[in-house]
Amino acid sequence: MAHIELYNDLPGIRGLMAYRPETEAPLNFLAETLLRDDNNSLSRGERELIGTYVSYLNDCFFCQNVHGAMAGHYLGCNIDQIDRIKQDFKTAELDGKMKALLAIAASVQKGGKNVTVDQVEEARNNGATDVEVHDTVLIAAAFCMFNRYVDGLATWAPTDRQFYVNRAPQRAVEGYQSSVYK
Amino acid sequence: MAYIKLLNEELPGIVGLLNYRPETAKPLTLLAETLLRGPSTLTSGEREIIAASVSWWNNCHFCHTSHAAAAVAHYQCDLGLIDEIKKGLPNTEVSDKLRALLHVAHQVQRSGREVTEADIAQARELGATDQEIHDTVLIAAAFCMFNRYVDGLGTWAPQSREAYKEMGERMAYVGYGKS
Numbered sequence: 001m002a003h004i005e006l007y008n009d010l011p012g013i014r015g016l017m018a019y020r021p022e023t024e025a026p027l028n029f030l031a032e033t034l035l036r037d038d039n040n041s042l043s044r045g046e047r048e049l050i051g052t053y054v055s056y057l058n059d060c061f062f063c064q065n066v067h068g069a070m071a072g073h074y075l076g077c078n079i080d081q082i083d084r085i086k087q088d089f090k091t092a093e094l095d096g097k098m099k100a101l102l103a104i105a106a107s108v109q110k111g112g113k114n115v116t117v118d119q120v121e122e123a124r125n126n127g128a129t130d131v132e133v134h135d136t137v138l139i140a141a142a143f144c145m146f147n148r149y150v151d152g153l154a155t156w157a158p159t160d161r162q163f164y165v166n167r168a169p170q171r172a173v174e175g176y177q178s179s180v181y182k
Numbered sequence: 183m184a185y186i187k188l189l190n191e192e193l194p195g196i197v198g199l200l201n202y203r204p205e206t207a208k209p210l211t212l213l214a215e216t217l218l219r220g221p222s223t224l225t226s227g228e229r230e231i232i233a234a235s236v237s238w239w240n241n242c243h244f245c246h247t248s249h250a251a252a253a254v255a256h257y258q259c260d261l262g263l264i265d266e267i268k269k270g271l272p273n274t275e276v277s278d279k280l281r282a283l284l285h286v287a288h289q290v291q292r293s294g295r296e297v298t299e300a301d302i303a304q305a306r307e308l309g310a311t312d313q314e315i316h317d318t319v320l321i322a323a324a325f326c327m328f329n330r331y332v333d334g335l336g337t338w339a340p341q342s343r344e345a346y347k348e349m350g351e352r353m354a355y356v357g358y359g360k361s
Binding site: 025026027039104112117130131149153154 | 334
């Protein structure tokens with residue numbers, strides 16, 4: 001049970017968003033911009049993978065499964081493949097740029113000051129633009145918020161991981177805002 | 183010098199980042215405005231103290247000093263509050279409710295999973311409503327984002343607390359994302 005009375009039985013962040021519509025609006029606006037806006041040189045799948053990895057490092061079950069399923073949907077991977085990336089992205093089948101960006105995301109998860117000039121240089125050497133580095137840092141930082149929000153209020157999450165996989169295609173089409181209630 | 187080439191390198195902290203990427207600036211400033219100045223039974227001063235405390239625990243000089251300066255503006259007190267926040271407000275008169283909420287915020291800063299039922303029960307016992315607990319958790323979580331954004335891109339920040347006085351007044355009286 002959540003730490004507070006939500007007056008709904010929606011799981012994870014959806015229950016919190018239904019509880020407090022005033023803060024739902026900017027939070028979903030942020031998620032839409034970071035993860036779904038197509039005016040971005042990182043693909044939706046790459047951005048979802050960053051969110052998934054940070055949620056995994058923060059040990060947030062709900063977020064890593066929602067966004068892992070989204071990443072899998074966009075990148076054409078199943079749960080096992082996404083799990084392998086989370087456990088060791090360095091040996092996974094990802095390009096050098098994505099590996100360098102995930103290393104930056106891992107540092108952000110620990111704390112902003114953990115990111116080093118060398119990590120940014122490595123990302124640049126692998127073809128990352130400044131905007132891509134910016135977006136990676138902001139996505140990683142945003143998931144340090146979303147994860148704490150979801151777990152800090154002890155929301156519940158479906159334990160069947162297939163639940164998240166089944167919802168991903170519709171969420172990919174309709175977006176985060178319209179997925180709160182359905 | 184930030185890790186990426188900003189459009190205006192004179193703008194400190196998050197200001198330079200918001201200017202660099204207007205697409206993400208919009209939701210970020212709307213979030214800050216809603217959390218810190220929107221409708222809530224917590225005063226804006228209390229919410230800025232939560233924001234500044236979390237930023238201090240995250241070792242983010244720019245966010246700590248600017249949001250503490252916003253709290254100074256709300257309370258119309260002197261800049262000494264900035265250092266008081268670092269020490270956990272030993273010499274400042276604040277309610278027991280706010281102290282309990284600051285404890286919840288500190289747990290969130292460590293990790294969402296650190297918040298216990300006992301932490302929540304204590305806040306409730308000292309008068310916090312469910313919505314105040316909700317808002318405290320979300321403000322604390324949001325500053326774990328803002329702090330990482332500001333420091334993760336290596337932005338610069340003015341050192342002295344006096345340099346933040348005007349900024350704090352603008353944050354308190356004009357708001358976020360408004361010119």
